[in-house]
Structure formats: C-alpha cells, structure tokens
Amino acid sequence: TSNLIVAADQTLLAQLPFNFEGQSGHRMLVRYQEIPTTLVYAILAAEDLRFFEHQGVDTRAVLRSAWANYRAQRIVQGASTITQQLARNLVADIGSERSVRRKIREALLARRIEAHHSKQEIFAAYANYVFLGANAYGVAAAARVYFAKRLGQLSLAEAATLAGLIQIPGRGNPFKAPESALQRRNVVLERMLRAELVDESHYQQARSSELVLTRPHQPYGSLAPWITEEARRWAKSSHPLAFAQGGLRIETTALPALSALSETRAREYALALLDTEGEPAQVGAVVFDHKTGYVESMIGGTSWQESRFNRASQACRQPGSAFKPIVYGAALEAKIITPATALRDGPISEYDPSLEVYWKPSNSGHEFRGIAIAQDAIASSLNTPAVDVYDRVGGAAVTGLAKRLGITSSLQELQPLALGASCVLPIELAKAYGAIARGGTAVQPTVVKSISRRDISMVEHTSFVDPTISAARRLDQISKAAAGASERVLDEGTAYQLQGMLRAVVTRGTGRAARGFSIPVAGKTGTTNDNTDAWFVGFSSRITAAVWLGHDNPKRGLGPKRDGGRTALPLWMAIVGIAEASGEGATVPGPAPSSLEVHRIDRDTGLLAAPKASALELYFRPGTAPTELAGSSRGEGVDFARSSGTF
Numbered sequence: 322t323s324n325l326i327v328a329a330d331q332t333l334l335a336q337l338p339f340n341f342e343g344q345s346g347h348r349m350l351v352r353y354q355e356i357p358t359t360l361v362y363a364i365l366a367a368e369d370l371r372f373f374e375h376q377g378v379d380t381r382a383v384l385r386s387a388w389a390n391y392r393a394q395r396i397v398q399g400a401s402t403i404t405q406q407l408a409r410n411l412v413a414d415i416g417s418e419r420s421v422r423r424k425i426r427e428a429l430l431a432r433r434i435e436a437h438h439s440k441q442e443i444f445a446a447y448a449n450y451v452f453l454g455a456n457a458y459g460v461a462a463a464a465r466v467y468f469a470k471r472l473g474q475l476s477l478a479e480a481a482t483l484a485g486l487i488q489i490p491g492r493g494n495p496f497k498a499p500e501s502a503l504q505r506r507n508v509v510l511e512r513m514l515r516a517e518l519v520d521e522s523h524y525q526q527a528r529s530s531e532l533v534l535t536r537p538h539q540p541y542g543s544l545a546p547w548i549t550e551e552a553r554r555w556a557k558s559s560h561p562l563a564f565a566q567g568g569l570r571i572e573t574t575a576l577p578a579l580s581a582l583s584e585t586r587a588r589e590y591a592l593a594l595l596d597t598e599g600e601p602a603q604v605g606a607v608v609f610d611h612k613t614g615y616v617e618s619m620i621g622g623t624s625w626q627e628s629r630f631n632r633a634s635q636a637c638r639q640p641g642s643a644f645k646p647i648v649y650g651a652a653l654e655a656k657i658i659t660p661a662t663a664l665r666d667g668p669i670s671e672y673d674p675s676l677e678v679y680w681k682p683s684n685s686g687h688e689f690r691g692i693a694i695a696q697d698a699i700a701s702s703l704n705t706p707a708v709d710v711y712d713r714v715g716g717a718a719v720t721g722l723a724k725r726l727g728i729t730s731s732l733q734e735l736q737p738l739a740l741g742a743s744c745v746l747p748i749e750l751a752k753a754y755g756a757i758a759r760g761g762t763a764v765q766p767t768v769v770k771s772i773s774r775r776d777i778s779m780v781e782h783t784s785f786v787d788p789t790i791s792a793a794r795r796l797d798q799i800s801k802a803a804a805g806a807s808e809r810v811l812d813e814g815t816a817y818q819l820q821g822m823l824r825a826v827v828t829r830g831t832g833r834a835a836r837g838f839s840i841p842v843a844g845k846t847g848t849t850n851d852n853t854d855a856w857f858v859g860f861s862s863r864i865t866a867a868v869w870l871g872h873d874n875p876k877r878g879l880g881p882k883r884d885g886g887r888t889a890l891p892l893w894m895a896i897v898g899i900a901e902a903s904g905e906g907a908t909v910p911g912p913a914p915s916s917l918e919v920h921r922i923d924r925d926t927g928l929l930a931a932p933k934a935s936a937l938e939l940y941f942r943p944g945t946a947p948t949e950l951a952g953s954s955r956g957e958g959v960d961f962a963r964s965s966g967t968f
Contacts, residue, residue: 339567
C-alpha cells in the first residue's frame, strides 16, 4: 500500500508509492463496508456475476467458456472467478499463462480461500489488490488517480469505468485511451442492466454521461516540504524494506500553518537580500522545541520547487563566532576560566607553516580593548579572547565537547577553530545550543514522531509532554523516559553559565537588536570573512532555532555590514516570533542550579566589586570565584603580564 506522511495535526503531506518485488504504485486499503454498492455491482457484472453463489469456482462459467472456446477453436473466453483472480494476484508462481495446469492450481487455491474467508473479505481483498492502470492498485487508489475522489463520491458511470479497467488496465487507461475506456464502461453498464443491477433510467443517464477525468492534487511539497522530505529520507534509510513494501503511516512533527508562515517570511527576506551584483541570498533555518525535540519548521532554501537541497540539514558552512560558546563551554567545564576571567584582547600574529602565511585575527571594527572578562568578550564577540581561551583549554577539549553536544561534522583542532573556521550543519549547531538550553542534557531534533503500519507501532519518538498523544502513548513514553534518562553531555552548572553569557549577547552585545523581543531569548551571532556567512543561533525557554544566510557559492559575500547581528538576527526573530506567537516565555536563564553561587563582579578587572560599585552578577562553581576586591592594593586576580601593551 502507499506510504502516507502526515503532519502533527494529521494533515496529509505526501502519499508515496510502494516499490516492491517488481511492482510500484499506490494502494489504499479499504474494508468491504467502505465500497459503495454501485461499485460492487459494477465489478460483479464485469467479472463474476455469480460470485456470492459459488464456492470459488463457477462451474456454469467453466462449461460456457469451454463451449465458446471449442466453437472458436481458440481461447476466446475465460471463466476465472473473482476468487481465482485473487489467488493469481496473491501467489505469483501460479503464473499468468492460459493453461489447464494453471487453471487447476487456481481452482484449488480458490477453494482453500473460500473455506477460510467470508465472501466480503474475499471481495475486499480483490478490490484492494487488482491493478487498474496508471500505477493504481485497488479501487480506492484508482478512484483518486482518475477522478480525484473517495470511493463514496463515485457516480455510477465512474464506478463502471473502474470495473471496466480490470480486464484492460493498460490499453484502457482513460488518460491515454479515453475512447477505449468509454467503450468498456458502456459494456459494463449493459451487463449491469441485463443482470438487473441498475434500472433503465440510471443506465441511460450513466451511458450518456461524458468521461470526465480529474488528476488528483499532489500534496507532496505543498505543505512543510522540507520536513516532509527529511521524514521521507529518514524513514527510507532507517526502514528500507518496510518503506519499499509500503503501508507506512509516517507521522511528522510539522506544523503546517507555522511552516507556511516561516517559509514565506524567510523566502521574502532572503530574496530581498541582494549582494553587490544583485544576486539574492540563500537561507537555511530550523526551529525546534528543545523540550520535546520536535522540529516545528524547517527552511532549506528560498524555493523548494527550484532546489531540494536542504541548507538546514545538508549545507556545511563555517559558523564564525556562533561556534564560540563551545570553546568557552569547554574551558568553563574544565575550570580553566569563569565568566569573570580577564582575557587578553590584543593583536595576534601566528605563522601557519602549511599555508606559509601569518594568521592575524582581528575584531569587528579592528579595535582591541586590552582586557575583557569572559562574559563581555563573548557578548561583544571579541576574537582574540576566544583564541586565548582555546589556547588555554586545548583543541581536544573543544572538539570533544562539540561531539558530545551533537556536532558530527569533522572539526580541525587548529587555532582558527576558536573562531568557527570548521564547517558545521545548521541543524547540528542548533542541536548543540538546544543541549545548552536544556541545562546540559542531550536533545535530538526529530522530524518523525512515529511510524506505524495498520496500527502496529514501528517507531515511537513522541514525547510524554506532547499534548496531542493519547493517554496510553503518554504512559508508555513516561515509562521509557523513567527507564532511560536523557544523556548528560555538559555539567548543569556550566550550561547555566553559558546561558547567562549568551543572554548577555542579547542584553548588551552583538545581539542587542533582540533586547526588546517579545519573550526573553539568548543566543550568539556568527559572521565569517567578507560576510560570506551570517548566523544567529539561540533559544527561548522552549524553542531553539538556527538561521544561516549566505550564497551556495562560499566565495560570494552578502555585502557590506551584513553580519550575523544585522542580517541573520532579524530573520531569526521573525521565525521564532511565529513559533512563539503566544508571547509567553519564561526567563532565560531560569533559576540557577544549587551547585552555583552568585557574586557581584567588577567588569574592568574581573574581581569582586566593591559594595556600592556598579557590578555584574555572575555565577560560579564552588571554589572558582575571585576572592580579591577590585581596587585593593594587592591586585590579585589580574595577570598584568598578559594585559600589558598598547592596542
């Protein structure tokens, strides 16, 4: 049967053909009670008028066809009953040649089928499996293919048309041979009239009607196309045999209305973002609920029709400063730095022997502060402090944390990694930020909630906090959650410190355009050389989202002043605003874990602030907070050797 992909609200997103053992097409199973009487009568008239009277083999029909074939001295008439035809359809090795041996095998199997199944069950199976042309197997699929209707909507003429196709599904295909299909339809109607299965007036009305065909609307790609395609790819790769056999119901996390609004907004925004040569930008974005893992909207580009390459899940691009939270996170976790650690912000000149060039990273604006505490350094996206942190903690710790957070792309353990010089997928970076937003526990963004076949569950990714699932499914998921708690990939205290640092990006740093956003959010901007890539990745108390803007050609820049804060952040706010339309968001960060302690910190030195001085409230793991008061004579806590120099 056909594979169905549906949205979270059960809206049909795609109907995909099965492709198994040499057959490919669509089939939708129906019960006998769902087949309208007119269609039952039409099939009986066309194929087996005495179906409800014989026991699998119609002796009268056998004798009648034998006499007709004898008189013609060739086979001109068959006598296979519906049950015999079903046997031939279900058992491939019976064969299709016209021979006495095949007829005997058919008859024996038909008798066995009749002995174990009711007439209604046999008829329904036949109606579901018979091939009717145009890749349609079964009457329900054929009704949709030729008339874009459900079975109950078929007219008498349309029912007779489908019944007539059973004998000539190829050469009677109404789309290719309408005259042949019309002629066969009328033959079926005449048989129905002779058998008194239809009265004269209805017969005349049906016979005089035109053959009106309507190709069905193809939903694939019309709603939430990027999630639909991701779900199809995942289901096919994870369950190849079951997918080929068909009959799967693939329930996705897609919210069609939200997806449509987000896609429209992103497309309009990116197409208006012209570079110096007038070429519009491309976009990749993903929005997911980090509490459930459900991907609510995904945008793989400006046009699904023009390109199905998904830039949210397939485009590996340098994240720039959006990677810095992982660098700082590794150092915080190792207790090498705290949010108050004073970091050197000055010129760097490192020789790269492999490229035979000097690497000289600078800040936006090409100015240096000399010293900046870690929280301010990440908030203002200062580059040389990030390199300082990378050097202190080491590349192995950084790549190790990145992998734990969910980044699987290859990362080079070189200094430029501190500034996001290794490419990642947007969905990978969103996954990493989602783990930070969750307090350090892993999250797996998923587009598939469940896969089932005939009410038998095959895959269950639903969350017990999902309000749409049944009580039984919720109880089952609660049991699973209790048995296997979410994997911890980052210390809770470190995750909270990172949340605070990313909140500072929004309140006073490169993401301050989101300071007045409808709900509290935190995140990080990212920009690569020559504004080739612009990023913003961040989260609310519920939603994590990543937005990338750029060109498919990585050598093309977006244009002057088109960095992450000024280019990606406005679109991020737009699509997150759609997802969080209620405007109800908890504080970010939320309540601090009991493992942390809070201190008032002097921003200039990273030391404890004097009682009446202005200060930042920062959180520390026990034993890591500064102990010296800013302005004291000893000056402990600041490495002046690192901070000396003119910048």
